Amino acid sequence: MRQRMGLVVGALVLLGSLIAEVFYSHPEHAEYWWQTMPGFFAVFGFIGCLVLILGAKILGSRWLQRHDRYYEGGE
Template sequence: MAKQNNTEKQYLFDNPKNVKRLLYVVYAICIVLVLLDFVIHRHIYHSWESLFGFYAIYGFVGCVVLVLVAKWMRTFLMRDEDYYDRIELKQNKTQNETQEKKAGGEHVDD
């Protein structure tokens, strides 16, 4: 049997089984937290805080709103793919022009 020469490093989440395990752990934690809603007494300030699963729903809605606001902000904050390349080209061009001015503005062949 020939041994495979696997020089590429394997990370924890490269294996799909590990990703599934992590998701199961997160789901289990979510279920435990929802079940604790029956047991834990909270000091509420508003009447809607006494609703079952209020904090889970509140957190989920908050995350969805954050994603939607970020997508909306992307429309006017996003730059073109070559934005930074254009800036670099402009800077190089101005540097070359200033160097030419310092050197007399002409290229002299010997």
């Protein structure tokens, strides 16, 4: 129930931000194409988040992560 509430609120805020972006933004201040594209940062954030999580997970499990007592002589 709580999760669904969170989802609904999140979706509404996202929708509101997209509307605000379309109607109230000032594209004349923009320096690059992505600053004028509606919803760019939502897509960027979502993909970036997935890339970071999966990238870190792969890096960790394949290479970096060791048991907690690695330096005390455990493996």
